[in-house]
Amino acid sequence: xxxxxxxxxxxxxxxxxxxxxxxxxxxxxxxxxxxxxxxxxxxxxxxxxxxxxxxxxxxxxxxxxxxxxxxxxxxxxxxxxxxxxxxxxxxxxxxxxxxxxxxxxxxxxxxxxxxxxxxxxxxxxxxxxxxxxxxxxxxxxxxxxxxxxxxxxxxxxxxxxxxxxxxxxxxxxxxxxxxxxxxxxxxxxxxxxxxxxxxxxxxxxxxxxxxxxxxxxxxxxxxxxxxxxxxxxxxxxxxxxxxxxxxxxxxxxxxxxxxxxxxxxxxxxxxxxxxxxxxxxxxxxxxxxxxxxxxxxxxxxxxxxxxxxxxxxxxxxxxxxxxxxxxxxxxxxxxxxxxxxxxxxxxxxxxxxxxxxxxxxxxxxxxxxxxxxxxxxxxxxxxxxxxxxxxxxxxxxxxxxxxxxxxxxxxxxxxxxxxxxxxxxxxxxxxxxxxxx
Amino acid sequence: xxxxxxxxxxxxxxxxxxxxxxxxxxxxxxxxxxxxxxxxxxxxxxxxxxxxxxxxxxxxxxxxxxxxxxxxxxxxxxxxxxxxxxxxxxxxxxxxxxxxxxxxxxxxxxxxxxxxxxxxxxxxxxxxxxxxxxxxxxxxxxxxxxxxxxxxxxxxxxxxxxxxxxxxxxxxxxxxxxxxxxxxxxxxxxxxxxxxxxxxxxxxxxxxxxxxxxxxxxxxxxxxxxxxxxxxxxxxxxxxxxxxxxxxxxxxxxxxxxxxxxxxxxxxxxxxxxxxxxxxxxxxxxxxxxxxxxxxxxxxxxxxxxxxxxxxxxxxxxxxxxxxxxxxxxxxxxxxxxxxxxxxxxxxxxxxxxxxxxxxxxxxxxxxxxxxxxxxxxxxxxxxxxxxxxxxxxxxxxxxxxxxxxxxxxxxxxxxxxxxxxxxxxxxxxxxxxxxx
Ligand SMILES: [K+]
Ligand SMILES: [K+]
Numbered sequence: 001x002x003x004x005x006x007x008x009x010x011x012x013x014x015x016x017x018x019x020x021x022x023x024x025x026x027x028x029x030x031x032x033x034x035x036x037x038x039x040x041x042x043x044x045x046x047x048x049x050x051x052x053x054x055x056x057x058x059x060x061x062x063x064x065x066x067x068x069x070x071x072x073x074x075x076x077x078x079x080x081x082x083x084x085x086x087x088x089x090x091x092x093x094x095x096x097x098x099x100x101x102x103x104x105x106x107x108x109x110x111x112x113x114x115x116x117x118x119x120x121x122x123x124x125x126x127x128x129x130x131x132x133x134x135x136x137x138x139x140x141x142x143x144x145x146x147x148x149x150x151x152x153x154x155x156x157x158x159x160x161x162x163x164x165x166x167x168x169x170x171x172x173x174x175x176x177x178x179x180x181x182x183x184x185x186x187x188x189x190x191x192x193x194x195x196x197x198x199x200x201x202x203x204x205x206x207x208x209x210x211x212x213x214x215x216x217x218x219x220x221x222x223x224x225x226x227x228x229x230x231x232x233x234x235x236x237x238x239x240x241x242x243x244x245x246x247x248x249x250x251x252x253x254x255x256x257x258x259x260x261x262x263x264x265x266x267x268x269x270x271x272x273x274x275x276x277x278x279x280x281x282x283x284x285x286x287x288x289x290x291x292x293x294x295x296x297x298x299x300x301x302x303x304x305x306x307x308x309x310x311x312x313x314x315x316x317x318x319x320x321x322x323x324x325x326x327x328x329x330x331x332x333x334x335x336x337x338x339x340x341x342x343x344x345x346x347x348x349x350x351x352x353x354x355x356x357x358x359x360x361x362x363x364x365x366x367x368x369x370x371x372x373x374x375x376x377x378x379x380x381x382x383x384x385x386x387x388x389x390x391x392x393x394x395x396x397x398x399x400x401x402x403x404x405x406x407x408x409x410x411x412x413x414x415x416x417x418x419x420x421x422x423x424x425x426x427x428x429x430x431x432x433x434x435x436x437x
Numbered sequence: 438x439x440x441x442x443x444x445x446x447x448x449x450x451x452x453x454x455x456x457x458x459x460x461x462x463x464x465x466x467x468x469x470x471x472x473x474x475x476x477x478x479x480x481x482x483x484x485x486x487x488x489x490x491x492x493x494x495x496x497x498x499x500x501x502x503x504x505x506x507x508x509x510x511x512x513x514x515x516x517x518x519x520x521x522x523x524x525x526x527x528x529x530x531x532x533x534x535x536x537x538x539x540x541x542x543x544x545x546x547x548x549x550x551x552x553x554x555x556x557x558x559x560x561x562x563x564x565x566x567x568x569x570x571x572x573x574x575x576x577x578x579x580x581x582x583x584x585x586x587x588x589x590x591x592x593x594x595x596x597x598x599x600x601x602x603x604x605x606x607x608x609x610x611x612x613x614x615x616x617x618x619x620x621x622x623x624x625x626x627x628x629x630x631x632x633x634x635x636x637x638x639x640x641x642x643x644x645x646x647x648x649x650x651x652x653x654x655x656x657x658x659x660x661x662x663x664x665x666x667x668x669x670x671x672x673x674x675x676x677x678x679x680x681x682x683x684x685x686x687x688x689x690x691x692x693x694x695x696x697x698x699x700x701x702x703x704x705x706x707x708x709x710x711x712x713x714x715x716x717x718x719x720x721x722x723x724x725x726x727x728x729x730x731x732x733x734x735x736x737x738x739x740x741x742x743x744x745x746x747x748x749x750x751x752x753x754x755x756x757x758x759x760x761x762x763x764x765x766x767x768x769x770x771x772x773x774x775x776x777x778x779x780x781x782x783x784x785x786x787x788x789x790x791x792x793x794x795x796x797x798x799x800x801x802x803x804x805x806x807x808x809x810x811x812x813x814x815x816x817x818x819x820x821x822x823x824x825x826x827x828x829x830x831x832x833x834x835x836x837x838x839x840x841x842x843x844x845x846x847x848x849x850x851x852x853x854x855x856x857x858x859x860x861x862x863x864x865x866x867x868x869x870x871x872x873x874x
Binding site: 279280281284285288311314315317318319323334335338339341342345346352355356359360365366367370 | 716717718721722725748751752754755756760771772775776778779782783789792793796797802803804807
């Protein structure tokens with residue numbers, strides 16, 4: 001069995017297990033358990049760290065159900081292979097070369113060397129960040145909810161934010177709209193989302209002080225920063241006077257909310273204003289930001305920031321009649337550019353096919369459907385409100401889109417890099433690989 | 438001045454001249470002349486052979502106004518440079534190398550050799566086809582309208598169809614809906630559209646009996662055939678029972694109408710059923726077909742059939758981990774693939790930007806706007822009915838989109854092929870150039 005298949009079947013197995021648990025009577029407050037299709041949808045949404053929900057997380061599930069969801073988020077976010085290694089390490093088992101290959105795939109890494117060390121630091125860094133986030137949120141919510149609930153909410157939302165999952169416990173599909181003007185909550189959640197979305201390789205690179213930053217790290221930081229800033233400025237300008245979104249808020253809160261709504265497209269899925277009331281033009285821009293998504297090997301989704309910059313540079317090179325795509329004095333290898341095009345085209349094709357299906361099966365307008373499908377593909381979790389009202393066909397289509405969105409780019413990238421460097425390429429500048437998808 | 442600039446300024450000059458003529462009191466039946474913005478829009482639509490109309494052609498214009506429009510369609514369709522050569526030949530003027538370069542650009546050809554001969558045969562073939570079309574239509578309409586009107590309608594609609602312009606004289610924005618079940622009119626118009634959309638090089642290749650068909654010709658014929666067939670089958674299945682489109686028609690007419698509506702996306706703009714009543718899913722597929730459009734160097738628009746097949750093959754090659762894009766035992770050169778990506782990405786970018794502007798300036802839903810923008814970019818001319826109701830900003834945006842859609846791919850391709858073959862490429866199979874954009 002190829003690593004790609006192991007990953008697909010592994011993710012599917014975790015989803016199935018989670019769905020079975022959510023279907024148990026203990027999982028829901030009505031004592032009936034979740035109907036199976038809704039259970040599969042919710043489990044897929046959790047494992048694929050999307051956050052699209054057909055039932056309200058806070059009011060539908062018991063503590064047991066919510067912990068199952070949180071566990072699936074953690075497993076899905078950090079990757080079940082990372083978890084498998086963790087267990088292997090805990091049990092002192094030897095890690096085989098084949099298992100290392102699986103890990104390489106799970107983390108979208110190009111070298112098998114040091115993969116176990118990397119996995120360990122992935123887990124250490126992740127838990128450290130999640131713990132800090134949980135602490136800050138707990139301290140902030142203590143006065144509102146008391147220690148016990150504050151701690152529970154702190155842990156849940158810190159893990160949900162760092163894993164770009166977007167699940168929340170505030171009820172009535174309201175996400176974080178109650179805290180639109182709260183700087184501590186906004187900044188903490190934003191930092192968790194951003195750190196989770198940069199990718200483990202970037203985090204590890206940033207935490208290794210002695211050496212120069214990789215090209216990949218520099219690109220990810222610059223592109224992510226530019227996307228967040230551009231998105232926030234665009235949202236601020238477009239929605240400034242919208243009486244249903246930013247309009248009634250004081251100026252400082254307007255800026256905070258604009259940044260939060262921009263950060264959430266990288267692909268967290270929390271929101272602090274009612275995005276279904278945003279103007280069409282703003283929603284169109286958010287669809288693009290969700291499509292681009294987060295960075296490679298992160299808890300986020302989308303085609304990835306590096307894929308986006310690779311295709312932009314490729315087009316600009318063609319405009320200049322230059323066959324080589326050059327970035328910061330390095331040539332991006334031709335097969336990387338080809339991968340970027342393949343990923344982007346496959347994503348557009350997938351979104352179009354699912355959109356066509358939904359245009360037939362659902363009663364919503366095209367914009368609402370395109371927003372939903374792009375959100376599912378990018379494992380974002382934002383919705384204009386139709387998720388709970390999806391038809392059976394619609395739920396299945398969206399669940400499959402979340403699954404392909406989460407698993408696809410990774411497995412596709414593996415298939416694509418598997419036999420790389422079999423053909424030499426003409427090189428003008430020294431090569432350096434950046435990660436794609 | 439570069440050839441690309443000459444073409445842009447030339448097209449713009451023809452549009453401006455046409456707009457001034459349409460603004461004359463003699464041009465409109467109310468004796469007031471067309472308001473300037475509407476005149477510019479109509480002239481742009483005619484010269485760019487699009488067919489989107491803000492006023493009804495039959496009831497608004499006098500014979501003079503209609504002949505101005507027909508002349509602009511002919512100039513725009515065959516390319517004003519082809520016309521310039523025609524005049525040069527008539528006047529016996531020597532054609533300079535620079536003028537040949539301009540012609541090469543106008544026809545999207547890769548070699549300067551034989552360009553005058555090609556231009557002559559372009560004009561001969563075009564007029565021969567248009568004359569045959571006009572004759573058949575005149576004979577068909579004689580019994581309905583009498584000789585004089587039948588001849589006028591025959592000439593107008595033959596030229597409009599062969600040039601993929603989509604302007605009609607049947608009033609009330611009704612296009613050819615009155616003739617949905619008429620096989621002679623449907624088949625004649627379809628053949629004119631298809632022949633005009635294949636491109637002059639393909640027509641010349643087909644009319645030269647001694648030699649083997651070029652790779653380009655084979656690809657264009659196969660892809661065009663496949664697109665028409667697939668579109669027709671999809672429309673037939675989706676709309677079969679739609680009471681507002683194919684539903685009430687007898688089965689033979691259903692098939693005829695499905696084929697006509699498929700052919701019209703290649704990018705003629707006539708319609709025989711009310712497309713605004715089609716289902717969302719059908720309209721989505723038509724948006725894709727309009728985006729792909731017709732073939733290079735033809736009277737049609739869109740990214741072009743060869744561009745479409747080039748990016749599909751490129752993605753499939755990447756899936757198979759093959760750096761070379763191979764088709765029928767030939768390698769498609771790398772810079773051609775790069776051009777295909779650049780054209781497609783630029784087109785998507787343009788459509789998205791214009792869509793964003795319209796989502797702000799107009800009151801229509803996203804699907805209607807996307808259909809309109811794609812129709813304008815592909816110089817198709819189909820509309821769900823909003824063209825006459827566009828705001829001033831909307832009219833300007835759509836007019837610019839038609840202009841870039843018609844001029845852009847050609848000029849872009851010129852810029853891109855200008856310095857080609859400066860870098861050698863690795864070749865596994867013998868190379869053969871196919872045209873892009
Ligand atoms: K998410
Ligand atoms: K047209």
